Amino acid sequence: MGAFSDKLEYLSYPFVQYALIVGILVALCSSLLGVTLVLKRFSFIGDGLSHVAFGAMAIAAVLKLTNDMPLVMIITVLSAVLLLRTGQNARIKGDAAIAMISVSALAIGYLLMNIFSKSSNLSGDVCTTLFGSTSILTLSKAEVALCIILSVLVVITFIFFYNKIFAVTFDENFARATGVKAGAYNLLIAIVVAVIIVLAMNLVGSLLITALVIFPALSAMRVFKSFRSVTICSAVLSVFCALLGIIISVFAGTPVGSTIVAADIAAFAIFALTGALKRGK
Amino acid sequence: MALLTCRGLSIGYEGKEVIGGLDFEVCEGDYLCIVGENGSGKSTLMKTILGLNPPLGGSIGFGDGLKQNEIGYLPQQTDVQRDFPALVKEIVISGCQNKLGLKPFYSKEDKARAKAMTEKLGLTPLEKRCYRELSGGQQQRVLLARALCAAEKIILLDEPVSGLDPLVTAEMYELIESLNKEDGITVIMISHDIDAAMKYADKILHIGKNVFFGSADEYRNAKGAFASREGGEA
Ligand SMILES: Nc1ncnc2c1ncn2[C@@H]1O[C@H](COP(=O)(O)OP(=O)(O)OP(=O)(O)O)[C@@H](O)[C@H]1O
Ligand SMILES: [Mg+2]
Numbered sequence: 385m386g387a388f389s390d391k392l393e394y395l396s397y398p399f400v401q402y403a404l405i406v407g408i409l410v411a412l413c414s415s416l417l418g419v420t421l422v423l424k425r426f427s428f429i430g431d432g433l434s435h436v437a438f439g440a441m442a443i444a445a446v447l448k449l450t451n452d453m454p455l456v457m458i459i460t461v462l463s464a465v466l467l468l469r470t471g472q473n474a475r476i477k478g479d480a481a482i483a484m485i486s487v488s489a490l491a492i493g494y495l496l497m498n499i500f501s502k503s504s505n506l507s508g509d510v511c512t513t514l515f516g517s518t519s520i521l522t523l524s525k526a527e528v529a530l531c532i533i534l535s536v537l538v539v540i541t542f543i544f545f546y547n548k549i550f551a552v553t554f555d556e557n558f559a560r561a562t563g564v565k566a567g568a569y570n571l572l573i574a575i576v577v578a579v580i581i582v583l584a585m586n587l588v589g590s591l592l593i594t595a596l597v598i599f600p601a602l603s604a605m606r607v608f609k610s611f612r613s614v615t616i617c618s619a620v621l622s623v624f625c626a627l628l629g630i631i632i633s634v635f636a637g638t639p640v641g642s643t644i645v646a647a648d649i650a651a652f653a654i655f656a657l658t659g660a661l662k663r664g665k
Numbered sequence: 666m667a668l669l670t671c672r673g674l675s676i677g678y679e680g681k682e683v684i685g686g687l688d689f690e691v692c693e694g695d696y697l698c699i700v701g702e703n704g705s706g707k708s709t710l711m712k713t714i715l716g717l718n719p720p721l722g723g724s725i726g727f728g729d730g731l732k733q734n735e736i737g738y739l740p741q742q743t744d745v746q747r748d749f750p751a752l753v754k755e756i757v758i759s760g761c762q763n764k765l766g767l768k769p770f771y772s773k774e775d776k777a778r779a780k781a782m783t784e785k786l787g788l789t790p791l792e793k794r795c796y797r798e799l800s801g802g803q804q805q806r807v808l809l810a811r812a813l814c815a816a817e818k819i820i821l822l823d824e825p826v827s828g829l830d831p832l833v834t835a836e837m838y839e840l841i842e843s844l845n846k847e848d849g850i851t852v853i854m855i856s857h858d859i860d861a862a863m864k865y866a867d868k869i870l871h872i873g874k875n876v877f878f879g880s881a882d883e884y885r886n887a888k889g890a891f892a893s894r895e896g897g898e899a
Contacts, residue, residue, distance in 0.1 A: 547770065547771065560716070562760070564762050609798075610751065
């Protein structure tokens, strides 16, 4: 079992622990708004935004920014606001707009990286941005710190606005009619989603973020019936799957992002089955 | 002074008018019934008053310092998604959201109010049930309880008794009446039940090809003009 204890020792290294902390926080944050995104049919926006974030990263790479997070964050948040606007004006056109923006960002992003990148391992770089790094051990200390700060902010915002998010998600028209500032809360939701997506890009890459956001919520919705229990369950489930995924990836040498998502998929299968059995009774 | 004044109001969707030239006002403590055939624009009028739908022309004025967050609303249809996980309890108390402002959590009073409304509508046994697993009539009562939580000064009800059984319908009318007479809450209700409308309401607004606005007694006298169209609808 020499290899095994080697790996165990590996888990005690500070940079591995950083990775675990980041993984847990990102998983927690991304699951919180999952229910809202799924129910408001906003998952599209999440998907579109992750592609925008990819494009923004490519721009940051071209500009040779050492810390690309601020730029990516600004571009993604702005796009979130923009997408929400178009989505509200006309439902059907909104979906098309999102699709257009997301594929454009993807194409332009790849094009830019191709033209300007001096990297000898371009396809490796692209793969990393799309599917997450093969290990998240490459996180710099600054990134970890920023991630912790943003996660804490996201969690606090969510708790603070929990009742409002419920009201706006359950019945936006009622909320609006009775004097709740639904527009402002929608905007808040979009901004928080953008922040979460940028955070999660480090962990799972831009293509897999949607999975991280919606799978825990979909799983929890199979079994639980109240908004609160679904929210709590999806948070716990997401953190559990992220931990499991990171540990498996350390032991088996698999890519972190896809391992976590695979764990989320397995959890979904289990929850779907449990839900079906419960209903069958 | 009137709580709500509509002058030359024209309503519709995307520039296409459903009905125009509406003139009426609602005073504090009034009980107004809006009647008219299907598709005449009753729900549209209510949504326009609530600011959910922009008016095409004319004006809507709120008087007596009525604020948007003192309004309760029961929509005709709520496009709640089939698989929305929400307990009756969670939905009813969400009606108190408009009192919170920026405060994050419900106060003791809010919780007590939600409890009282749940009790009032006989929903206490269903409190911990999932909304999507209730019958249509039960869901209607949940949304009504939520509307009551939100209503501080005025409540707008879009066909509150549709889908309710006769017993609950009678109770509902009593409840709305007591809300109006005892709690002094202004009621605007859309209904197809003309008899109940004339029995309970002080004022009637009939919209359609002929527009009528006046007291219930005046409407009863003028009813001949509308009876042909409204026919046996009840
Ligand atoms: N979202 C919408 N977009 C465009 N037209 C609409 C929309 N909703 C309703 N309409 C149209 O506006 C008209 C009035 O509809 P409204 O729902 O106000 O009728 P109503 O008087 O409430 O009828 P009912 O008694 O059936 O509830 C109808 O002709 C309807 O086709
Ligand atoms: Mg209607």
